[in-house]
Amino acid sequence: MQFDRSGLSNEQLLAFYKALVYPRLIEEKMLLLLRQGKISKWFSGIGQEAISVGAAMALENDEWILPLHRNLGIFTTRDMPLAKLLKQWQGSSDGYSKARERSFHFGSRDHHICGMISHLGPQLSIADGIALAHQLKKEPKVTLAFTGEGGTSEGEFHEAINLAAVWGLPVIFLIENNGYALSTPTNEQYKCADLVDKAIGYGMEGVRIDGNNLLEVYQTIKTARNYAIQTQKPVLIEALTFRMRGHEEASGVKYVPTALFEEWEKKDPILQYTNFLKSNNLISENEINEIYQQLKQHIENEVAAGLHSAPIAVNSAVELADVYAPSVPAISPSHSSNEKRYIDAIAEGLKQALEQFPQLILMGQDIAEYGGAFKITEGLVTEFGNRVRNTPLCESAVIGAALGLSIGGFKSMVEMQFGDFVTCGFNQIVNNLAKIHYRWGQAADVVIRMPAGAGVGAGPFHSQTNEAWFTHVPGLKVLYPSTPADAKGLLLAAFADPNPIIFFEHKALYRSISGEVPEGYYTVEIGKANLIQPGDDISIITYGSGVHWALQYAAQHQEMSVAILDLRSLQPLDYDAIRNVTAATGKVLVLHEDTLTGGFGAEISAWIGEHCFELLDAPVLRCASLDTPVPFNLELEKNFLAKSRLDEYMQRLFHW
Incomplete structure (x- = not known):
């Protein structure tokens, strides 16, 4: 294993060593606590630390990372206190998610880490949205999203990478290829020779690296970061590694040939990096022992603090209050009114929302120059430029990107060409948008417009009105106006509200219903019949x-x-x-x-x-x-x- 130390001082190399060893020692302690019943579940990243640590070291601390189960090194390198992490893993109220999430399913704005969901692939699209936010603000930042080789089989992988390539977004997609998606080996997961070859099909740069070589990971991601920022293009990286323990501890490793463990044990990232430092006279055995002792003592101190938490105080009112971000008061109309059709009221609402909220981005299939399937957005791209964006045919990725925009400080609207097509983005809506504020306090400032309903002879796939799918989901707000005045006022209220809102518009009403609509900006109170x-x-x-x-x-x-x-x-x-x-x-x-x-x-x-x-x-x-x-x-x-x-x-x- 060759290590390229170009541009790195001796002090940096030693700092890298401590950063690499620290998560390994934490893991060893966690496995002990797991056996003692003091934590309930553990996804081990032993053998894969170089990827997490190298990636985090290569980025600026204010650049967002979207990690997975086995990326403890991201959290430790971002200096998250172990005592609080332990409270999180125990399900204590003073962890990072108020005891509402398990293991690594949480995020932290302070540390620029976005919490994963168990569906894996959908977080790739969120990275697109965060990168778009940086791009729109002209910030020289990159976003890094992790996935595993199993995650590359998900449709969201294709959608997210394609969207990043088409839009030219500064995202690094990092595949941790450890050979097994739970128990399914790679030969049953994909048939291409290398996963990085997929980059060619998306018209983007790709590179395959040794994921156990700390400096190769660091140097590659550092280079990819500079490239993505300078060219405003995404990069796909495949990092080869191996999972030395089960998918999670309860699953075991009986399905893995013993020879593989023997082969990869020799490639252990800490062993290899230690040998590199020693061969270059950068560290001695005494210094290694001292580092280990210091880290172990630190871990013991943090664990001692982390194991002491007050019992959970269950309060249903608090739980319900945290499902939604705080709303804003309604604004009464103060202008004269004109008679408008339902469709024109919505179009006027969109225009006034773009004027009222400079950070609002509209996205959807054919909504820019074409004006959308119903011509509601016609002319907006001329006035508002790239704030009105055509998207590829990828409902899920666009909704995920909308959430990423929210994390980046923007508001967004996604237009379903027909409400029926929302099924393709269902997972993002019900598992990401709806739950994120309750899980770790991040608002999802997203409006999804849903042209819906029958009465126009459009058949089974262009006529459904499926509001009941969404009223069942805590965290979503669901609006369904019947008049032009309410359509405009509720739409503007939806944009003002920081929560995810499903906004139904009945297609048969678009051009058949007219009524008086106030001219200026106003909102109709959400939740008021x-x-x-x-x-x-x-x-x-x-x-x-x-x-x-x-x-x-x-x-x-x-x-x-x-x-x-x-x-x-x-x-x-x-x-x-x-x-x-x-x-x-x-x-x-x-x-x-x-x-x-x-x-x-x-x-x-x-x-x-x-x-x-x-x-x-x-x-x-x-x-x-x-x-x-x-x-x-x-x-x-x-x-x-x-x-x-x-x-x-x-x-x-x-x-x-």
Whole structure:
């Protein structure tokens, strides 16, 4: 093993040695504590320390790193106190995640480390967004994201690397190829000769290195950093190494041939680097022993402090409060209004949001010069330049990049060309965006616009309204306006709010509904329903297209006095308004376009039954669409939609 010390002083080489040994000694102590039952789980990086330590040493301390399970060396090299790390690993409230996360699934803004999720691949896209934030601010910074050879099989690997290459982002993607993804060997994971060869297909630079050679890792990443910053292009690095223990301690290593351990034991990064220092008369046995003793004593002191934590004080109010970042108050309209179509109100909202928030970035397929599938963003790129960005066809990577932009201090919007396509980015939404504030206090300042709904003969893949998928996820806010004024006001409120928001826009309303819309900047309060009209006989609780169905039905049936409540916001939900409208009539119909089973109407119905039973004069009924995919034929689609059964349900309630 050849070590290139170019440009490094003797003092630096010795500092590297201490940085390399420190995580190994911590690991040995953690394995002991694991056997003693003082920590519950451990993912060992023994044998792979050179990659983490070399990478962290090569970057500036304010450059973001997105590590994985086996990257203890990142945390130690960034000088995170071992005592607090131990509290984190024990699940103590005074760790880094208030006892809400395990092992290395946490982040720290102070140390510029972004916490991983177990799905591995999705953090690569976050690195794209952080790098884009640096690029937009013209900061000479790079972002480093780790993955394993197993992670390269995930679709997110392709999406993230392709996006970085297309956009020209200063990201280093570092593959730790240790031969096994849990127990699956590389010959069952990929068929290319070397993973670094994938770089060629993305039109980017790639290099393969010995991941056990500390100085080779350091020098390569240092060079890659300079290249990425100077050229504003990404780099792919494949670091060959070996995992000397199981995926995690409980899994064992029976599936690994013994000969491999014998081969890689000779390549141990600490052994090799120690021999290099000794052969160059840079360190003696006495100095080695002294370093080990000092580090071991330090570890014992830190462990002693880390093992003493106060018992968890469980407080449900605190837990619920930390799911969302604090919101901002609504801003009332103070300008005259004009009649606008629903689609024009949204377009005006986007333009005013870009003016109000200079750090706002819009992203989506075909939204720049083309103006989007529905022409809502038409003309914005001319006025706002690269703040309005076309994306490749990669919903998941773009949503991940949106989260990265938030970490980098930006707001972002992602337009789903059709709401149906959000399934391709589902993991990023429900596991990254929704949970990150609760996990380690990082806001996800992201709005996802969802053109949704049927009524236009678009068939099963362009007609769904799938709000119930998201109202179930703590950490998301879900908005569904029915009028032009609410569409603009709620959209502006969504951009002002620092939380991830799923914003539904009904396509059939785009050009069919008009109304008075205030001209200037204003917001509609999130979580506040709107009583469209009072009534005495039946209350219809609805949102989106259902509001217009209800209004039309009430106008055609003057024999009924119908109260109509437009929820507007599904998460958070206005329970006071629901109680009040229930009390007004004693008969409630929940109306929505989504399919019946598991639809959001079930939640409203259940809440009324549990909390307003004494106010009811009849059972709560749900009128929803058929439990089928959305059919293409217009007659079949009419039969599918809840509107076709509205009269039946209203008559049942009226004559109860």
